[in-house]
Every structure is written in structure tokens, then in C-alpha cells.
Amino acid sequence: MGAVVRVVARRARYGAEPLVVLLVLAVLRHFGLAGHAPFWVFVVLLVAGSVLQQPEIQRRLAGGADGGRLWFRVGLRIALNTTLIYAIGWGAVLAVAHLHLLSWFVRQAGSRAWRPVAVCSATAIAIGEVAVAAGLFNYLPQPEVHGVAALVTVGTVTTSYVLGEAVRQREEAEAALRRSEELFRAVVQDGSDIITLTDADGRIVYVSPTAERITGHPPDALLGDGLWAHIHPDDQPGAVEFNARIHRHPEIEHAMEMRIRHADGLWHWHEFVVRNLIAHQGVRAIVGHHRDINDRRAAQDRIAYAATHDALTGLLNSTSLLLALDQTLADGASGGYPVGVLFLDLDGFKQVNDVRGHAAGDRVLQTISAVVRGACRERDAVGRMGGDEFAVVLNGVAHTEQAASIAGAIIDGIDAAQPTDPGVPRVGCSIGIALAEPGTSDASSLLRQADAAMYTSKRQGRNGYAVYAMTATAP
Structure with a gap:
């Protein structure tokens, strides 16, 4: 139901814009400020622009690809828009409406939309000025109208570039953030180490999702004192001393091997590497990395046994x-x-x-x-x-x-x-x-x-x- 409401609202918005423009044109036409073209020309141009603005039509024009055929789609919209504003009679003055199209296409295709908009806008204004010079009705006198067109073109192109660069920088920042998030997922969430964060009171406040894959215990079950409950009884005195060393010497990295009970009830050797970063402004926690080294310990035990036994x-x-x-x-x-x-x-x-x-x-x-x-x-x-x-x-x-x-x-x-x-x-x-x-x-x-x-x-x-x-x- 919510999706239907959103579609209806979107269609109503796209349909309301040309109606508002037509109402404004009708008022201007009453006062003789909207050119000499037949009113139906305005209606056709506005309806055509509204139709082209529909997402379904844009997807078809784009060939089904996100951002596809961008120059063609931008050129078509700019052509309709420019024809309308020159038909109104105010020429390049109204070409600032191209910036509205820039904003719309930037939302659709990102920063790469600014070049097609800038080029097509400048080309369309130039063609419009040729038409004015050839006798197309215009409220502004010549040659002043051409100077205004040049200024509007410079402003449109410059604004397109500035907006495009701003959007490009935002896109790069978002891409960097996504890469950082992907790196975080690869290293922390999907890596071979279990990452834990422990607060100053000794309670574990974060356990990476890797814990469930490695130990069989869901991360939430290891929060607080949950992880310590799974330490082998023979290793718990050493774990207490290990924790004390971490607090006594925060300037160095500490390592220890101890046994952890997995969800299947078996004891596995884990290697803990811990750094006390409670004083670090950006961390405020004791950061622990630990991994299952049961296979390595078994291999070491076999080697040690072979070296000491007949x-x-x-x-x-x-x-x-x-x-x-x-x-x-x-x-x-x-x-x-x-x-x-x-x-x-x-x-x-x-x-x-x-x-x-x-x-x-x-x-x-x-x-x-x-x-x-x-x-x-x-x-x-x-x-x-x-x-x-x-x-x-x-x-x-x-x-x-x-x-x-x-x-x-x-x-x-x-x-x-x-x-x-x-x-x-x-x-x-x-x-x-x-x-x-x-x-x-x-x-x-x-x-x-x-x-x-x-x-x-x-x-x-x-x-x-x-x-x-x-x-x-x-x-």
C-alpha cells in the first residue's frame, strides 16, 4: 500500500509542475508578457516535457541501463526547454531554467551530468539567438538580447561545472566511505580474527560477527562477561594475570594463549593479542584480536612429542x-x-x-x-x-x-x-x-x-x- 501511495504522489508531482507553469503563462499571456506563439504550443511543449520526465520513460530512453544514453536524454530535455522559453519571448533570460534540469539529471546520473547539460545548454541558447537574429519575436532589443544570452550561457556553464565538481567530490567521499566500510567488513567482520572491545570496567562491549563462525557462539552471548565464562578453568588464573598486565602496561601489546570452549563443547586453543587503548580519544577501549590456533598447537604438540618420545x-x-x-x-x-x-x-x-x-x-x-x-x-x-x-x-x-x-x-x-x-x-x-x-x-x-x-x-x-x-x- 505504501508503494502505491508513493507512485501516485510521484505522478501527481510530475503532473502538477506543468499545470503550474501553464497557469503562470496564462496570467502572463493576459498581460501580454508571454510571446505571440499559439497557446497550444506551450501546452504541447509542457506535456512533452512532463512525459519525458516520467521515470519509466527515462528508463526506456536510457536503454534500461542506469545513466545510459545521457547525452541523448539531456539534449532532448534541453531542446524542449529551450524551445519553450524562446517561444515565451524572453529568450536567454529564462535559460536559467536549464539549471533545474541540471539538478534533476545530477540526482539521476551523478556528477557526470554537468558536461552534457553545460554543452547542450550553450548550444541551445546559441541556436535560439540565431533564431532571434533571424526575426523570432523577443521582448528584449537587439543587440542587448545577445549580450544577455552570453552572460546567461556563462552563468549556466559555470554553475554546471561548480555543481558537478561539488557532486563529484561528494561521490568520491561516499566511494571512499564505502571502501572503508568494505575494508572494515573484510578485516573485522569477515576476517580470520575475532575482534573484541572491552570498556574500562572490564566488560566486553563489542564482539565481531566472526565469533559465531569460529566458536559457534553468537556475538551477543559473548558480551559483558560472556567470553570469560568460556575460558578453560585451568587457564582462568593466567587470564586474570593477563588482564592485570594489560592494565598495568598500556604502552605495549600483550599476547597469551588459552583454551576457549566452543559451542560443540570442545576446548580449542586461542591466541589473544591485546592492546590497551582506553586513553586513545578515538577508541576508548581495550582492543583484542584472537584466533583459533588449535591446529597449530596440535602440530606443535606433535612435533614436541616426536622430539621427546620414542x-x-x-x-x-x-x-x-x-x-x-x-x-x-x-x-x-x-x-x-x-x-x-x-x-x-x-x-x-x-x-x-x-x-x-x-x-x-x-x-x-x-x-x-x-x-x-x-x-x-x-x-x-x-x-x-x-x-x-x-x-x-x-x-x-x-x-x-x-x-x-x-x-x-x-x-x-x-x-x-x-x-x-x-x-x-x-x-x-x-x-x-x-x-x-x-x-x-x-x-x-x-x-x-x-x-x-x-x-x-x-x-x-x-x-x-x-x-x-x-x-x-x-x-
Whole structure:
């Protein structure tokens, strides 16, 4: 209904303008001020101009394209307009009406309309003045009428240029604004980062639409304290400290990685890069950029795992086990508790490889690794030193018997995991035990002691253990 009303109102407006002009012409004609042309000429010219002004007619004349055939459409309207004003008898004086057409075409086609209007207006006035010189009735005397025409032409062309330039500058400003908005949408709304703005009270006041695509949470749900509710509990203390650093040091950029719960319930690592711009007049907020780096963290974790663990068994490699032993000894020295090391060597493993093949040998190593890991405590570090040798760092042992108990459990577990089929080689295990009181040994020395104890055990037979500098016993 509203659209119908607008169409009717527009048609009424276009129809009212020629009626008003006709009424004015009728009054002027009564006083002898509207030329000698028959009145029907005015009616035809005004009706024709009104018809050409209809949007539907303009679209047809433009060939269906926005701003198409502009010179043709402008020339047609200027020709009708100029014919009318010269028929009235006042010649170029009334040519200022061309500026009305300029305004109309600028609204339709933009700043590029000024040139067709200026050129067509000057040409039409020149033709009109030729007609006046040839005898067309005019109220103004000659040659003054031609001087007036020249002045009106200069004024029309100059005004057309000034208006066209003003509109062009406005168009450029609007185009720049659109580009800026498109850039904003590309960078902020459609980019790979989630943008947040946090006020001085610590409440999030803006979250970019990217948040829903990345986290599954609608932006509105993350406003206020919404985002903080999705931080992993283990990362929340660090997030509090991170927030404090942002306020303490607004002059620098801060970065942190923490886990965020996505809408699917899974925890994803996010990298936060934040700058405190509360003091900035144009921002007045803490600006945060964060992105999902879960894939990157997973890749880093895989690389770190591969660098620190044995590829076959999943246990720590020798380098990482030595580092773990160094750290455990340092912690034991500061905590005042002893540290133990078990050094394991398999008995008869070469026969497994020779009889059943290396693939079977790898499976045996994997089975034994699981047994060793299962027999140790959660706080102990288990590693493969290479080949068929393993080591265990006992993180705090009350006495030698506790270490011996773990060694016995390993030996029993390995024996139970062996196949019982006749003719299938079985492996045994020899273990060396070394203990260090707090601050009395370093990693290399303690590992050498355990290795020496292992050889003591091996000389006494398979499936046994020995404590460094003590006589080996069989379980």
C-alpha cells in the first residue's frame, strides 16, 4: 500500500509542475508578457516535457541501463526547454531554467551530468539567438538580447561545472566511505580474527560477527562477561594475570594463549593479542584480536612429542629421560626426598628378532613398554634408552625396598606378558637399582650406578634385580 501511495504522489508531482507553469503563462499571456506563439504550443511543449520526465520513460530512453544514453536524454530535455522559453519571448533570460534540469539529471546520473547539460545548454541558447537574429519575436532589443544570452550561457556553464565538481567530490567521499566500510567488513567482520572491545570496567562491549563462525557462539552471548565464562578453568588464573598486565602496561601489546570452549563443547586453543587503548580519544577501549590456533598447537604438540618420545614405544627418549632425571634430582634436593633410578635390559631379546623377525621384536618392545609404564607410579618417568634398554626415574622413594618392589612388579609383569607357546622365544629382564639421597648425586652418575647394578644382576641370571653396591637377589 505504501508503494502505491508513493507512485501516485510521484505522478501527481510530475503532473502538477506543468499545470503550474501553464497557469503562470496564462496570467502572463493576459498581460501580454508571454510571446505571440499559439497557446497550444506551450501546452504541447509542457506535456512533452512532463512525459519525458516520467521515470519509466527515462528508463526506456536510457536503454534500461542506469545513466545510459545521457547525452541523448539531456539534449532532448534541453531542446524542449529551450524551445519553450524562446517561444515565451524572453529568450536567454529564462535559460536559467536549464539549471533545474541540471539538478534533476545530477540526482539521476551523478556528477557526470554537468558536461552534457553545460554543452547542450550553450548550444541551445546559441541556436535560439540565431533564431532571434533571424526575426523570432523577443521582448528584449537587439543587440542587448545577445549580450544577455552570453552572460546567461556563462552563468549556466559555470554553475554546471561548480555543481558537478561539488557532486563529484561528494561521490568520491561516499566511494571512499564505502571502501572503508568494505575494508572494515573484510578485516573485522569477515576476517580470520575475532575482534573484541572491552570498556574500562572490564566488560566486553563489542564482539565481531566472526565469533559465531569460529566458536559457534553468537556475538551477543559473548558480551559483558560472556567470553570469560568460556575460558578453560585451568587457564582462568593466567587470564586474570593477563588482564592485570594489560592494565598495568598500556604502552605495549600483550599476547597469551588459552583454551576457549566452543559451542560443540570442545576446548580449542586461542591466541589473544591485546592492546590497551582506553586513553586513545578515538577508541576508548581495550582492543583484542584472537584466533583459533588449535591446529597449530596440535602440530606443535606433535612435533614436541616426536622430539621427546620414542617413536616405537611412546616412552620418553634417552635425552628427555636425562632431562627428567635432572629436574627430579633438583626437586628432590629442594624437597628433601631421595630419588631412584631403575635401569632395565631385556634378556634373550636378540633371539626373538632372529627367530620371529624384527616386526615381532617391535611388538614385544611395545608390550614390555606398556608393562613397565603400568608397574610404575604416575609421578615416575619412564623412557627407552635405546635397543632393548629402558630406564625409570623414581620420583621420591622412601627406601630401597620400595624401589625393589617396583622392580619386582616389572619383572613379574614382563614374565606374565610372554607367550607360553612351545618353541616361541621368551625374554627376561635384568634391572639395576640406584638411589641418591637429596643433593648427593647428578643425573649421569646416578644413571651409571643403575647401569652397573643392572650388569651385576645380569651376571646372576635373568629376571632379577640388584641394588647398586649391594648383592643382587632374585624375586
